[in-house]
Amino acid sequence: MTRTAATPRTSTLAVLGLALLTTAAVHPPATAESPSAPKAAATPVPVINGDAVLPAFTGTDPSKAAVTGWSVGSTDGAGTSEGVWRYGPAASGHPDGKVGVMLIGSGADKYGFKQRLRGVRPGAKVTVTWDDSPGVGKDCRPRDVELGQTYSVQGSGGTRLVELTEPDPDKETNTLGEGIWRTKRTYAFTADEYDPLLTFASTMPVSKTNSAKCGAMIADIKATEIAPALDKTVRSNELPESVAYKGNDKRPVGEAVTECVKNASQCTFTPENAYSFPYYEPARQNGESYINCTRSTLNRTRPLKFTARTISDLPPAAGLPPAPGGDPTAMTAQYAGGTGSTPAWNPTIERTVNEVVKPAEVSWFETQGGRQRTEGWFTSNPTPADPHQDWRLHTVIDHPAPGVSDRVFHRTGPMTAAEEARCRANRPTADTPNDAASPAAGADRD
Structure with a gap:
Protein backbone atom coordinates (compact mmCIF):
# COMPACT_ATOMS: atom_id res chain seq x y z
CA MET A 1 0.00 0.00 0.00
CA THR A 2 1.10 3.58 -0.57
CA ARG A 3 0.16 7.04 0.62
CA THR A 4 1.46 10.48 -0.33
CA ALA A 5 1.96 12.12 3.06
CA ALA A 6 3.35 10.78 6.30
CA THR A 7 1.29 11.08 9.50
CA PRO A 8 3.29 12.12 12.60
CA ARG A 9 4.55 9.04 14.42
CA THR A 10 7.34 7.76 16.63
CA SER A 11 9.99 6.49 14.24
CA THR A 12 13.44 5.08 13.85
CA LEU A 13 15.98 6.84 11.66
CA ALA A 14 18.78 5.75 9.37
CA VAL A 15 21.11 8.29 7.77
CA LEU A 16 22.08 7.28 4.24
CA GLY A 17 23.90 10.44 3.16
CA LEU A 18 26.30 12.53 5.25
CA ALA A 19 27.78 15.98 4.79
CA LEU A 20 31.28 16.30 3.45
CA LEU A 21 31.79 18.99 6.08
CA THR A 22 31.53 18.15 9.75
CA THR A 23 28.21 18.79 11.42
CA ALA A 24 29.95 21.14 13.85
CA ALA A 25 30.65 23.51 10.96
CA VAL A 26 27.31 23.23 9.17
CA HIS A 27 24.08 24.34 10.80
CA PRO A 28 20.51 24.88 9.69
CA PRO A 29 19.46 28.53 10.01
CA ALA A 30 17.66 27.93 13.30
CA THR A 31 18.98 30.21 16.03
CA ALA A 32 20.48 33.69 16.28
CA GLU A 33 23.80 34.37 17.94
CA SER A 34 23.78 33.85 21.68
CA PRO A 35 22.91 37.03 23.63
CA SER A 36 25.63 36.09 26.13
CA ALA A 37 28.37 36.36 23.47
CA PRO A 38 31.09 38.95 24.19
CA LYS A 39 30.24 42.46 23.07
CA ALA A 40 31.80 43.29 19.73
CA ALA A 41 34.39 46.04 19.61
CA ALA A 42 33.94 49.14 17.47
CA ALA A 227 28.51 45.51 13.29
CA PRO A 228 25.37 43.46 13.95
CA ALA A 229 25.66 39.79 14.86
CA LEU A 230 25.09 37.14 12.22
CA ASP A 231 21.43 36.05 12.27
CA LYS A 232 20.94 32.53 10.96
CA THR A 233 17.19 32.57 11.68
CA VAL A 234 16.49 34.44 8.42
CA ARG A 235 14.83 31.99 6.06
CA SER A 236 15.63 31.78 2.38
CA ASN A 237 12.34 33.46 1.43
CA GLU A 238 13.11 36.43 3.68
CA LEU A 239 16.50 37.48 2.31
CA PRO A 240 17.19 41.22 2.04
CA GLU A 241 16.70 42.84 -1.34
CA SER A 242 19.69 43.67 -3.50
CA VAL A 243 20.69 47.34 -3.52
CA ALA A 244 22.93 49.37 -5.82
CA TYR A 245 24.83 52.66 -5.60
CA LYS A 246 26.92 54.80 -7.90
CA GLY A 247 29.04 56.96 -5.64
CA ASN A 248 26.62 58.39 -3.08
CA ASP A 249 23.59 57.96 -5.33
CA LYS A 250 21.18 55.06 -4.94
CA ARG A 251 20.49 53.49 -8.33
CA PRO A 252 18.23 50.73 -9.71
CA VAL A 253 19.82 47.31 -9.37
CA GLY A 254 19.39 46.73 -13.11
CA GLU A 255 21.72 49.65 -13.89
CA ALA A 256 24.50 48.13 -11.78
CA VAL A 257 23.98 44.75 -13.45
CA THR A 258 24.24 46.40 -16.87
CA GLU A 259 27.56 47.88 -15.79
CA CYS A 260 29.02 44.67 -14.36
CA VAL A 261 28.03 42.32 -17.21
CA LYS A 262 30.03 44.31 -19.77
CA ASN A 263 32.99 41.97 -19.34
CA ALA A 264 34.45 39.57 -16.79
CA SER A 265 36.87 42.15 -15.39
CA GLN A 266 34.41 45.04 -15.20
CA CYS A 267 33.52 44.28 -11.58
CA THR A 268 34.83 42.11 -8.78
CA PHE A 269 32.78 40.20 -6.24
CA THR A 270 33.88 40.34 -2.60
CA PRO A 271 31.97 38.07 -0.20
CA GLU A 272 31.25 39.22 3.33
CA ASN A 273 32.66 36.15 5.03
CA ALA A 274 31.32 37.10 8.46
CA TYR A 275 27.77 36.91 7.07
CA SER A 276 28.15 33.95 4.68
CA PHE A 277 27.76 30.34 5.81
CA PRO A 278 26.85 26.79 4.74
CA TYR A 279 23.80 25.12 6.24
CA TYR A 280 21.25 22.34 5.77
CA GLU A 281 17.73 23.19 4.73
CA PRO A 282 14.84 21.57 6.68
CA ALA A 283 14.28 17.89 5.90
CA ARG A 284 11.47 17.13 3.46
CA GLN A 285 9.68 13.89 2.65
CA ASN A 286 10.66 12.51 -0.72
CA GLY A 287 8.05 10.42 -2.50
CA GLU A 288 5.42 8.20 -0.93
CA SER A 289 5.28 6.27 2.32
CA TYR A 290 5.03 2.48 2.09
CA ILE A 291 2.92 0.42 4.48
CA ASN A 292 3.92 -3.21 5.04
CA CYS A 293 0.68 -5.07 5.76
CA THR A 294 2.32 -8.47 5.27
CA ARG A 295 3.96 -10.85 7.76
CA SER A 296 7.30 -10.68 5.97
CA THR A 297 10.09 -8.11 5.92
CA LEU A 298 10.16 -6.07 2.74
CA ASN A 299 13.65 -5.61 1.28
CA ARG A 300 13.98 -3.77 -2.01
CA THR A 301 15.74 -0.96 -3.88
CA ARG A 302 13.97 2.34 -4.47
CA PRO A 303 14.80 5.31 -6.73
CA LEU A 304 14.84 8.83 -5.24
CA LYS A 305 14.82 12.07 -7.21
CA PHE A 306 14.91 15.60 -5.86
CA THR A 307 15.82 19.05 -7.09
CA ALA A 308 17.42 22.17 -5.62
CA ARG A 309 17.36 25.74 -6.84
CA THR A 310 19.20 29.01 -6.37
CA ILE A 311 17.43 31.87 -4.62
CA SER A 312 18.39 35.33 -5.86
CA ASP A 313 16.50 38.53 -6.64
CA LEU A 314 18.99 39.75 -9.25
CA PRO A 315 17.55 40.27 -12.75
CA PRO A 316 18.06 37.40 -15.24
CA ALA A 317 20.71 39.39 -17.12
CA ALA A 318 23.06 38.91 -14.15
CA GLY A 319 23.22 35.16 -14.76
CA LEU A 320 23.02 34.34 -11.06
CA PRO A 321 21.76 31.73 -11.63
CA PRO A 322 22.34 31.29 -15.38
CA ALA A 323 19.21 30.82 -17.48
CA PRO A 324 18.34 27.16 -18.21
CA GLY A 325 20.47 26.14 -21.15
CA GLY A 326 22.09 29.57 -21.24
CA ASP A 327 25.75 30.47 -21.05
CA PRO A 328 27.37 31.92 -17.91
CA THR A 329 27.64 35.71 -17.84
CA ALA A 330 30.46 38.01 -16.78
CA MET A 331 28.87 38.26 -13.32
CA THR A 332 28.76 34.46 -13.08
CA ALA A 333 32.54 34.49 -13.57
CA GLN A 334 32.97 37.38 -11.12
CA TYR A 335 31.02 35.48 -8.46
CA ALA A 336 33.07 32.33 -9.02
CA GLY A 337 36.29 34.33 -8.82
CA GLY A 338 35.29 35.99 -5.57
CA THR A 339 34.03 32.86 -3.82
CA GLY A 340 36.48 30.38 -5.29
CA SER A 341 33.69 27.97 -6.27
CA THR A 342 31.28 27.27 -9.11
CA PRO A 343 27.91 26.09 -7.77
CA ALA A 344 25.58 23.65 -9.47
CA TRP A 345 22.92 26.34 -9.57
CA ASN A 346 19.75 24.25 -10.07
CA PRO A 347 20.73 20.58 -9.88
CA THR A 348 18.55 17.47 -10.10
CA ILE A 349 19.80 14.63 -7.90
CA GLU A 350 18.92 10.96 -8.49
CA ARG A 351 19.87 8.13 -6.15
CA THR A 352 18.97 4.49 -5.68
CA VAL A 353 18.57 3.45 -2.05
CA ASN A 354 17.91 0.18 -0.26
CA GLU A 355 14.63 0.05 1.68
CA VAL A 356 13.91 -2.45 4.47
CA VAL A 357 10.43 -2.42 6.03
CA LYS A 358 9.48 -4.77 8.84
CA PRO A 359 5.99 -6.25 9.14
CA ALA A 360 3.36 -3.79 10.44
CA GLU A 361 5.67 -0.82 9.86
CA VAL A 362 5.60 2.22 7.58
CA SER A 363 8.66 3.41 5.65
CA TRP A 364 9.47 6.77 4.02
CA PHE A 365 12.49 8.83 2.96
CA GLU A 366 13.43 12.42 3.75
CA THR A 367 16.05 14.53 2.01
CA GLN A 368 17.98 17.50 3.34
CA GLY A 369 19.83 19.73 0.89
CA GLY A 370 23.23 21.23 1.69
CA ARG A 371 23.19 24.96 0.91
CA GLN A 372 25.44 28.02 0.90
CA ARG A 373 24.26 31.53 1.73
CA THR A 374 26.64 34.21 0.47
CA GLU A 375 26.41 37.97 1.05
CA GLY A 376 28.72 40.29 -0.78
CA TRP A 377 29.41 43.24 -3.05
CA PHE A 378 29.99 43.58 -6.77
CA THR A 379 32.18 46.68 -7.17
CA SER A 380 33.83 48.57 -10.03
CA ASN A 381 37.19 47.18 -11.09
CA PRO A 382 39.55 48.90 -10.73
CA THR A 383 38.19 51.31 -8.13
CA PRO A 384 37.71 54.64 -9.97
CA ALA A 385 39.85 57.62 -8.98
CA ASP A 386 36.59 59.59 -8.77
CA PRO A 387 34.48 58.02 -6.00
CA HIS A 388 31.32 59.32 -7.70
CA GLN A 389 31.94 56.80 -10.52
CA ASP A 390 32.26 53.81 -8.20
CA TRP A 391 29.49 51.23 -8.75
CA ARG A 392 28.54 49.02 -5.79
CA LEU A 393 25.91 46.26 -5.79
CA HIS A 394 25.08 44.38 -2.60
CA THR A 395 23.28 41.06 -2.92
CA VAL A 396 22.53 37.82 -1.08
CA ILE A 397 22.58 34.56 -3.03
CA ASP A 398 21.40 31.26 -1.53
CA HIS A 399 22.32 28.23 -3.62
CA PRO A 400 23.18 24.50 -3.38
CA ALA A 401 26.54 24.23 -1.63
CA PRO A 402 29.40 22.77 -3.67
CA GLY A 403 31.19 21.54 -0.54
CA VAL A 404 28.23 20.14 1.42
CA SER A 405 26.66 16.87 0.24
CA ASP A 406 22.92 16.34 0.54
CA ARG A 407 21.53 14.06 3.23
CA VAL A 408 19.07 11.21 2.72
CA PHE A 409 17.24 9.75 5.73
CA HIS A 410 15.39 6.42 5.77
CA ARG A 411 12.68 6.59 8.40
CA THR A 412 10.39 3.84 9.67
CA GLY A 413 7.72 3.68 12.34
CA PRO A 414 4.63 1.87 13.55
CA MET A 415 1.35 2.25 11.74
CA THR A 416 -1.25 4.76 12.75
CA ALA A 417 -4.73 3.55 13.69
CA ALA A 418 -6.02 4.48 10.24
CA GLU A 419 -3.24 2.51 8.55
CA GLU A 420 -3.93 -0.54 10.71
CA ALA A 421 -7.59 -0.34 9.75
CA ARG A 422 -6.60 -0.33 6.08
CA CYS A 423 -4.54 -3.47 6.57
CA ARG A 424 -7.50 -5.21 8.29
CA ALA A 425 -9.94 -4.32 5.51
CA ASN A 426 -11.84 -7.30 3.96
CA ARG A 427 -10.45 -8.55 0.70
CA PRO A 428 -12.66 -7.64 -2.28
CA THR A 429 -13.61 -11.32 -3.16
CA ALA A 430 -16.89 -13.32 -3.11
CA ASP A 431 -17.65 -15.79 -0.33
CA THR A 432 -16.58 -19.40 -0.94
CA PRO A 433 -19.78 -21.37 -1.95
CA ASN A 434 -20.87 -24.31 0.24
CA ASP A 435 -23.36 -25.90 -2.30
CA ALA A 436 -26.15 -25.93 0.25
CA ALA A 437 -28.69 -26.82 -2.45
CA SER A 438 -26.86 -30.01 -3.50
CA PRO A 439 -27.18 -33.36 -1.64
CA ALA A 440 -24.10 -34.45 0.28
CA ALA A 441 -22.44 -37.59 -1.03
CA GLY A 442 -19.27 -39.62 -0.87
CA ALA A 443 -16.39 -37.96 0.91
CA ASP A 444 -18.59 -35.04 1.96
CA ARG A 445 -20.29 -37.22 4.56
CA ASP A 446 -19.17 -37.29 8.18
Missing part, protein backbone atom coordinates in the same frame (compact mmCIF):
# COMPACT_ATOMS: atom_id res chain seq x y z
CA THR A 43 35.85 49.09 14.18
CA PRO A 44 36.73 52.03 11.91
CA VAL A 45 34.41 52.90 9.03
CA PRO A 46 36.10 54.34 5.94
CA VAL A 47 35.09 57.96 5.35
CA ILE A 48 36.35 59.07 1.96
CA ASN A 49 38.26 62.33 2.26
CA GLY A 50 37.01 62.79 5.82
CA ASP A 51 39.64 65.48 6.38
CA ALA A 52 38.40 67.32 3.25
CA VAL A 53 41.91 67.96 1.89
CA LEU A 54 41.02 66.87 -1.67
CA PRO A 55 41.20 68.38 -4.13
CA ALA A 56 44.29 70.10 -2.79
CA PHE A 57 44.38 73.89 -2.47
CA THR A 58 46.50 76.53 -0.79
CA GLY A 59 46.23 80.05 0.57
CA THR A 60 43.67 81.75 2.77
CA ASP A 61 40.91 82.20 0.21
CA PRO A 62 38.12 79.62 0.37
CA SER A 63 38.08 76.78 -2.14
CA LYS A 64 34.68 76.44 -3.80
CA ALA A 65 35.60 73.29 -5.72
CA ALA A 66 33.56 70.11 -5.20
CA VAL A 67 34.95 68.09 -2.29
CA THR A 68 36.22 64.67 -3.40
CA GLY A 69 33.92 61.85 -2.29
CA TRP A 70 31.19 64.15 -0.98
CA SER A 71 27.92 65.31 -2.54
CA VAL A 72 26.08 68.55 -1.78
CA GLY A 73 22.29 68.52 -1.97
CA SER A 74 21.73 65.93 -4.70
CA THR A 75 23.64 62.67 -4.31
CA ASP A 76 24.01 62.40 -8.09
CA GLY A 77 27.71 63.10 -8.45
CA ALA A 78 29.05 66.18 -6.63
CA GLY A 79 25.60 67.76 -6.43
CA THR A 80 25.13 71.53 -6.00
CA SER A 81 27.94 73.57 -7.50
CA GLU A 82 29.90 75.57 -4.87
CA GLY A 83 27.62 74.07 -2.23
CA VAL A 84 30.28 74.28 0.50
CA TRP A 85 33.42 76.33 0.94
CA ARG A 86 36.65 74.99 2.38
CA TYR A 87 39.19 76.93 4.42
CA GLY A 88 42.73 75.59 4.59
CA PRO A 89 44.99 75.31 7.64
CA ALA A 90 46.17 78.93 7.23
CA ALA A 91 42.62 80.26 7.44
CA SER A 92 40.44 77.76 9.36
CA GLY A 93 41.92 78.48 12.76
CA HIS A 94 41.77 74.80 13.65
CA PRO A 95 44.22 74.01 16.50
CA ASP A 96 45.55 70.94 14.62
CA GLY A 97 45.73 72.66 11.26
CA LYS A 98 42.69 70.84 9.80
CA VAL A 99 40.73 71.97 6.76
CA GLY A 100 37.39 73.47 7.72
CA VAL A 101 34.27 72.86 5.62
CA MET A 102 31.77 75.71 5.86
CA LEU A 103 28.10 74.79 5.40
CA ILE A 104 27.07 77.95 3.57
CA GLY A 105 23.47 77.25 2.52
CA SER A 106 20.52 76.16 4.65
CA GLY A 107 18.59 72.94 4.08
CA ALA A 108 19.71 69.34 3.61
CA ASP A 109 17.92 68.87 0.28
CA LYS A 110 19.82 71.62 -1.53
CA TYR A 111 22.94 72.18 0.55
CA GLY A 112 23.39 69.07 2.71
CA PHE A 113 27.00 67.79 2.79
CA LYS A 114 26.57 64.05 2.18
CA GLN A 115 28.44 60.78 1.90
CA ARG A 116 27.49 57.13 2.11
CA LEU A 117 29.44 55.14 4.67
CA ARG A 118 30.82 52.23 2.65
CA GLY A 119 30.49 48.73 4.03
CA VAL A 120 28.09 49.53 6.88
CA ARG A 121 25.08 47.20 7.00
CA PRO A 122 21.57 47.54 8.48
CA GLY A 123 21.57 47.13 12.24
CA ALA A 124 25.11 48.45 12.68
CA LYS A 125 25.58 50.93 15.52
CA VAL A 126 27.53 53.80 14.01
CA THR A 127 29.31 56.60 15.87
CA VAL A 128 30.43 59.69 13.95
CA THR A 129 32.95 62.20 15.33
CA TRP A 130 33.96 65.63 14.02
CA ASP A 131 35.04 69.10 15.10
CA ASP A 132 32.98 72.30 14.70
CA SER A 133 33.38 76.08 14.81
CA PRO A 134 31.42 79.16 13.80
CA GLY A 135 32.31 80.42 10.34
CA VAL A 136 35.60 82.27 9.88
CA GLY A 137 35.07 83.64 6.37
CA LYS A 138 35.35 87.32 5.55
CA ASP A 139 31.70 87.20 4.46
CA CYS A 140 30.61 86.15 7.95
CA ARG A 141 29.21 89.25 9.65
CA PRO A 142 29.38 89.77 13.41
CA ARG A 143 25.60 89.26 13.71
CA ASP A 144 25.89 85.94 11.87
CA VAL A 145 28.22 84.36 14.43
CA GLU A 146 27.87 86.29 17.66
CA LEU A 147 25.42 83.76 19.13
CA GLY A 148 26.91 80.72 17.46
CA GLN A 149 25.58 78.91 14.38
CA THR A 150 23.29 75.91 14.12
CA TYR A 151 23.59 72.91 11.86
CA SER A 152 22.25 69.36 11.77
CA VAL A 153 23.72 65.89 11.38
CA GLN A 154 21.80 62.75 10.50
CA GLY A 155 22.52 59.19 9.39
CA SER A 156 20.08 56.87 7.62
CA GLY A 157 18.00 55.26 10.34
CA GLY A 158 18.94 57.82 13.00
CA THR A 159 17.23 60.88 14.40
CA ARG A 160 18.26 64.34 13.26
CA LEU A 161 20.59 66.07 15.71
CA VAL A 162 20.84 69.89 15.74
CA GLU A 163 24.08 71.37 17.07
CA LEU A 164 24.97 74.95 18.06
CA THR A 165 28.59 76.05 17.72
CA GLU A 166 30.38 78.24 20.17
CA PRO A 167 29.61 81.97 19.75
CA ASP A 168 32.18 84.32 18.24
CA PRO A 169 31.46 87.79 19.65
CA ASP A 170 34.80 89.16 18.43
CA LYS A 171 34.32 88.52 14.70
CA GLU A 172 34.95 91.56 12.52
CA THR A 173 33.45 92.34 9.13
CA ASN A 174 35.58 91.58 6.06
CA THR A 175 38.22 89.92 8.23
CA LEU A 176 39.04 86.25 8.67
CA GLY A 177 37.91 84.92 12.00
CA GLU A 178 40.18 82.96 14.31
CA GLY A 179 37.87 79.96 14.71
CA ILE A 180 36.48 78.71 17.99
CA TRP A 181 36.78 74.98 17.62
CA ARG A 182 35.17 72.22 19.65
CA THR A 183 36.71 68.81 19.02
CA LYS A 184 35.27 65.31 19.10
CA ARG A 185 31.60 66.11 18.67
CA THR A 186 29.72 62.80 18.48
CA TYR A 187 26.55 61.47 16.93
CA ALA A 188 25.35 57.86 17.12
CA PHE A 189 22.72 56.08 15.06
CA THR A 190 21.65 52.59 14.04
CA ALA A 191 21.81 52.14 10.28
CA ASP A 192 18.65 51.03 8.51
CA GLU A 193 20.20 50.40 5.09
CA TYR A 194 23.40 49.24 3.44
CA ASP A 195 25.87 52.11 3.02
CA PRO A 196 23.81 54.57 5.10
CA LEU A 197 23.86 58.23 4.06
CA LEU A 198 25.53 60.69 6.45
CA THR A 199 24.35 64.31 6.07
CA PHE A 200 25.56 67.59 7.58
CA ALA A 201 23.47 70.70 6.82
CA SER A 202 23.24 74.30 7.99
CA THR A 203 20.00 75.19 9.76
CA MET A 204 20.66 78.91 9.99
CA PRO A 205 17.96 81.25 8.64
CA VAL A 206 18.90 82.85 5.34
CA SER A 207 19.12 86.26 7.04
CA LYS A 208 21.98 84.93 9.16
CA THR A 209 24.02 83.45 6.26
CA ASN A 210 24.77 86.68 4.33
CA SER A 211 23.02 85.27 1.27
CA ALA A 212 24.49 81.75 1.63
CA LYS A 213 28.03 82.96 2.26
CA CYS A 214 28.40 82.06 5.95
CA GLY A 215 27.65 79.02 8.07
CA ALA A 216 28.98 76.65 10.69
CA MET A 217 32.24 74.84 9.95
CA ILE A 218 33.05 71.15 10.42
CA ALA A 219 36.34 69.25 10.19
CA ASP A 220 38.04 65.87 10.63
CA ILE A 221 35.02 63.61 10.09
CA LYS A 222 35.50 60.02 11.25
CA ALA A 223 33.25 57.06 12.00
CA THR A 224 33.26 53.71 13.77
CA GLU A 225 30.72 50.92 13.89
CA ILE A 226 29.69 47.92 15.95
